[in-house]
Amino acid sequence: MHRHWRPSSLARTWSTLGARIGRPQQASEPAAASPLHATTLKISFRPVVVIQTHRAMSTDTPAPELQEPHILRKSVIASANWVSLKKIEWVDPRGVTRSWETAERTTRSGDCDAVAILALLKGGPKPTETVLTLQYRPPVDKLCVELPAGLIDKGETAEKAAVRELKEETGYHGNVVRTTGIQVNDPGLTNANMKLCILDVDRSLPENMHPVATPEDGEFIDRRLVPVRELLAKLEAFQQEGLAVDARLMHLAIGMNLSGFLTDTVDGSS
Structure with missing residues (x-):
């Protein structure tokens, strides 16, 4: 049994964007409290227990070799002005042929x-x-x-x-x-x-x-x-009003909040 920890590494990707919106760059300045309301996310760390099991295997039966999955062929099921529905026949890592339905842009x-x-x-x-x-x-x-x-x-x-x-x-x-x-x-x-x-x-x-x-x-x-520092709160307010929020936009707002740069003052004058 092994015990592992998973520290967050989300903050490292936002330094460039933080600079674009005027984030203070003093490394020694302590982080301010998040300006967002209850939407501010708190991260706790929990140990993840990984249990390794070993299955007895006959020496006469070697483990199957895995291969790179790949597409055999695509066929059009239906096509319109903007979107085409296709069937993909592909081979999985164990060599089994499978099928998948997919929508593709025609543009x-x-x-x-x-x-x-x-x-x-x-x-x-x-x-x-x-x-x-x-x-x-x-x-x-x-x-x-x-x-x-x-x-x-x-x-x-x-x-x-x-x-x-x-x-x-x-x-x-x-x-x-x-x-x-x-x-x-x-x-x-x-x-x-x-x-x-x-x-x-x-x-x-x-x-x-x-x-x-x-x-x-x-x-x-x-x-x-929308003020950038209020983005997450505004998106959640839109949802409360019954609007749909694009998942990519919501993920962006949550990631920005998790990174911590929204806890600093967004100058806007730079």
């Missing part, structure tokens, strides 16, 4: 489908804010709270798509300061993927003082500005 022109935008609005006396979008999503039959996002056009970079989509959906002009790699959205259901772009938006610029969105036909988008 992918490169290695990445879409981009999401985390816009950081700075300048003036206000604290750093981010902009969220609210729009009705028929698959869940609810108004959904999301980051601005959109598909990447053919021949377009993720950065160009991010600037374009932010302007179309919110009216704000921003500059890309960081782009992530490709992440998958829901790998048990679809191969859809996306990148996240972080943009700085200067509120003092004339084009950002009275932004006007230019959504595409059929898009009905409501824009909401």
Whole structure:
């Protein structure tokens, strides 16, 4: 029997983003109490007991060798304008052939489908804010709270798509300061993927003082500005009102809170 501990390592990934929104960098400064209400998460550490068992095995029966799982073939079950339903035949690590049903976008022109935008609005006396979008999503039959996002056009970079989509959906002009790699959205259901772009938006610029969105036909988008330090609390309030919150946005807010940088003052003037 072995006893292991699992310390959290979430905080190490947020130093860059913390710097973008004006987090104080003094290493010796003690952490302030979280400004969030009861939504602030407390982490406790519990020992995890791992019991190792040994199964007697005949010397005449060697352990089966595992192999790399791989796809044999894909076949189209049904296809529409935006989505295709396919059947995947694949081989598992033990060599057993299995089947899987998956939904795939028909619009992918490169290695990445879409981009999401985390816009950081700075300048003036206000604290750093981010902009969220609210729009009705028929698959869940609810108004959904999301980051601005959109598909990447053919021949377009993720950065160009991010600037374009932010302007179309919110009216704000921003500059890309960081782009992530490709992440998958829901790998048990679809191969859809996306990148996240972080943009700085200067509120003092004339084009950002009275932004006007230019959504595409059929898009009905409501824009909401939320102080970054209040993001988690605001998302939970939206849920209490009956709105759906995009899981990726909620995970981002929880991760930011766990990292600890939201416990510091968000200056917004930097």
